[in-house]
Amino acid sequence: MSYVGKNEVEKSIIGRRSIKKFKTDPVDIDEVIELLNVAKWAPNHKLTQPWRFQLYSGAGKEKFVEAFLASQERDGTLPDKAKNKAAYFRDIPLHLVVIMPEDSRKKRWDEDYAAISAMVQNFQLAAWERGIGMIWRTNDWTHDPIFKDAIDVAPDEKIVGTLMIGYPAHIPDAENRKDIEEVLTIINE
């Protein structure tokens, strides 16, 4: 991967990575709000602004972790893997749950999901430019009614993802992308 971008926007798009290892340094909530106010300028057909958010910070993170653990219980016990994940989640400075309505109209649902995805990517890029990293998670438990119910997400709402946010302790290498020429058909006559 040799092309690194011609300007700051391109460099940020190419250079951003999903972060899994975070420093424990806190991330300022006002800064997250500011970044979300930037991200909301995503393209959005009909300006439905199909998003709401829950931000878990400090002691509040335990509610998020408890909801995760509730979804992991098997016959009244918690697998060690779930306990380890919970400990990992507790150490991450912020958890942002991104929620959209499950509109029954397919076209509207598609447009809403596209808009909120663009919004999330805006947020990731704007945060990256300030040195803040994150990972967008859609693990099975984020779809689990037990998890949703525990964090007051209604059945007619979708968790688009949970964004786990903090200052990167490790930035992984990029996984290569295929050349666009492989998937681009140019029709010019």
Ligand SMILES: Cc1cc2nc3c(=O)[nH]c(=O)nc-3n(C[C@H](O)[C@H](O)[C@H](O)COP(=O)(O)O)c2cc1C
């Ligand atoms: C909609 C969506 C869902 C994702 N869900 C997960 C996830 O559940 N777990 C995970 O480790 N990464 C998840 N990711 C992050 C991708 O795995 C990551 O973007 C990909 O590996 C490329 O890495 P990069 O973002 O550093 O370029 C998700 C990304 C998107 C866009």
